[in-house]
Amino acid sequence: xxxxxxxxxxxxxxxxxxxxxxxxxxxxxxxxxxxxxxxxxxxxxxxxxxxxxxxxxxxxxxxxxxxxxxxxxxxxxxxxxxxxxxxxxxxxxxxxxxxxxxxxxxxxxxxxxxxxxxxxxxxx
Numbered sequence: 570x571x572x573x574x575x576x577x578x579x580x581x582x583x584x585x586x587x588x589x590x591x592x593x594x595x596x597x598x599x600x601x602x603x604x605x606x607x608x609x610x611x612x613x614x615x616x617x618x619x620x621x622x623x624x625x626x627x628x629x630x631x632x633x634x635x636x637x638x639x640x641x642x643x644x645x646x647x648x649x650x651x652x653x654x655x656x657x658x659x660x661x662x663x664x665x666x667x668x669x670x671x672x673x674x675x676x677x678x679x680x681x682x683x684x685x686x687x688x689x690x691x692x693x
Contacts, residue, residue, distance in 0.1 A: 571595040571682050575665045578687030581655055587689060589650040591665030596682065598622055602671035603641060603648040604680070607661035607689075614664070618650060619671035628672050632658075655691045662686040 577589040591603065604619035618629045618639040627639055638651045648665060665684040668675055 571667075573665055573667060573682050573684035575663065575684045575687040578663060578689045580690040580692065583656055583691055583693050584654055585691075586651070586653045587655060589652065589663055589665075589687060589689075591648040591650075591684060593646055593665075593667065593682070596667065598643060598646045601667040601681065602626075602669065602675075604666045604668045604671065604675050605639065605648075605650045606664045606666055606677070606680075607659075608664070608686075609658075609661040612661075614677055616675045617663070619668060619675045620648060621671050626671055628675060652689075655689070657691050657693050659689060660691050661689060663689050 573593045575591050599622045605617040606614050607617050608614040620627045620639045620641050624641040636654045640649050664686045666680040667682040669679045
């Protein structure tokens with residue numbers, strides 16, 4: 570049974586940081602790219618960032634604007650999203666996902682396995 574699990578969400582003030590962590594079991598880590606998506610209230614789910622299983626390829630959506638860093642530890646099958654200078658517009662449920670591709674084409678249609686999500690709330 571495939572399980573993708575996020576942790577590390579929470580509530581912070583604008584300008585503060587959070588680190589999200591994703592682990593997965595039941596699948597072959599090296600055969601998947603790994604992505605972070607987010608979904609704010611009454612909005613569509615959107616890609617935030619992705620990374621290849623080796624970590625050599627990364628992608629960030631424009632709104633990240635240098636504030637987030639995605640990394641992978643293939644020894645522990647863990648993907649981390651370090652989010653700095655968080656702003657109220659970053660408030661959303663953040664999802665980790667195994668994806669077929671990593672790049673500008675990364676979208677919900679490319680996802681093979683979803684985590685359940687973790688809430689990130691940023692207050693002004």
